[in-house]
Amino acid sequence: MEKRGRTLLAKIWDQHVIAHVSDDTDLLHVDRHLLHDLGGSRGLLDLKSRNLPVHDPELTFATPDHAISSARGRAGTSKTGQELLEGLRVETSASGIAMFDIDEPGQGIVHVIGPELGLSLPGCLIVCGDSHTCTHGGLGALAFGIGSSELTHVLATQSLIQRRPKTMRVKFEGRLSSGVTAKDLILALIGHVGAAGGTGYAVEYAGSAIRDMPIEGRLTICNLSIELGAKMGMIAPDEKTYEYIRGRRYAPQGEMWQRAVEAWRQLPSDPDAVFDREVVIDVETIIPQVTWGISPEHVVGVDGYVPDPAEIADPARRAAIETAIDYMGLKPGAPIIGTPVDWVFIGSCTNSRLSDLRAAAEIARGRKVAPGVRAWVVPGSETIKREAAAEGLDKLFTDAGFEWREPGCSMCLAANGEIVAPGQRSVSTSNRNFIGRQGPRARTHLASPATAAASAISGAIADVRTMER
């Protein structure tokens, strides 16, 4: 039999096969199941109504993030938000599931705390009822979002039936230019392949720019996999990965650590592994990116222009661009830079980690948010909030006119009453610029934390490269 190299995906997948269901479909073991306040208690109640116990509560972890307010003291959490939080407390406790509650280290956005606590490990199969679960792939895990029914299935069986996806490798090659971050690379990729370019694939990110990239940047890259249609995104683990995980609360220790690392070293794709699709991106051509429309694929370099539908021949594409420009309240052919903004949101599972806050703070330091702009910084977790405060970032931001908030999803998905008002424009470090995502008729421009901070100071979409020190 021909012996062909195996991909990172194949190695992790095969390790988790409990049983083959059909040629390309397997029953897979779930190593980590993460629950949040929006769907966690509903899933547990669903199970209860079927008289079924949680199959493996010790592999299941919960935290509130979606529906809680990010205001001090969580003031502003709606009545239903409070009920969901209470439901999560009661039901996790009844099932023996660990929950990281508000104000405790461990609480935070579910995709921030998994890596932070050492729950997310290389070679691990991780699921959560949230599409940005692909984030954890940045550590070499196979991680993906699931719906409510699949969530119930995992609670009841600690397994999931999945069809093996096709494989795509994206190589980011070269050195990042000044002002360019992980967020800019992944937005540029989405612009290149489109919002459906990765549908049906598990994407492995590779290349020198990924190898050189710190773990938090890798988590940002993998986080946006779903925005190019891929429900799984992953990066092979390396020394940086092990260094990041070592000593974290739930990470293996001592002799167990040695055994784990030894196993993880076998995971990277073999040199002769074959992918169904390969994409190579020269990162040296990438400048800071910002979206102009209503899909993450509507993205340009910050020196770019809003497209002009008159120049587009294909009627369907032209209509789509007209719809987007109309929703966004922009002028066809206008430069994106200098577009006035009302809001800046720095946070979300994409860009709320310590390095993101530092990058934004570096731009904000000693400057002031422009009059008329509201700018929020929402750390991704209680631990990040404390670490940032220990460095003085909270004071730096508030001195500059930003609001420093409590950790959670906040304005990324606006499930907590935290919205951009109708017709207002926001530069956000989050992941979706969909119609109404940040509130009914809100207009969202996605960008990196540094670009968001620069835009807050400028009162308009800004080129961070002109504001670097």
Next chain:
Amino acid sequence: MPKPFTKLSAIAAPIMRSNVDTDVVIRIERLVGTSVRGTLGKWAFGSLRYLPDGSENPEFILNREPYRQAEILITGPNFGCGSSREGAVWSLQELGIRAIIGSGFGDIFFANCFQNGILPIVVDKVIVDGLAAEVESTQGAGRVSVDLEEQTITSPSGQRHSFEIDPRRRAGLLKGLDEVALTLQRDAEIRAFQAADRIERPWIHFAGKSA
């Protein structure tokens, strides 16, 4: 447990814009609550279906006859991309939608459809566009038929197109199978896997940790 799906002949509404995400299908605040099911049909496509003052947008296809009766959606590329919220499928179900025909769907949305007895059908974009054009030429009166047993779609003028579907998912829909109950029948296999895995990868199971 999903309702079985075998065949359907129904009004079909084309929603042809690309990348209709699940936030557009159902806004998040409609899903914040402990028991939202049964309340969502009214809010499906809310941001397209209603004007800012809350009145119906007469331009939106599902506000027009006969499309109000649609049980099939014909959709543009990448329908259901974005968030994993199963509420998107629930809202379509409550609206009376039973099948969706498109050239491609968001992966998670696609899986969620099967869990709720909704049949998502992937066919070539040329076929999707042709169906939409035919339906529109009859002002929506022409019915589209879907036969899951035979794996065919029939256009209002009688043109038949076959479609591919994962045999496991086809069987699940035809019989309305409960996946949880089926998997639990294999619990011995799951537990045997875990016993071996505790030796192979003890760190996954927190062996030696009191956490």
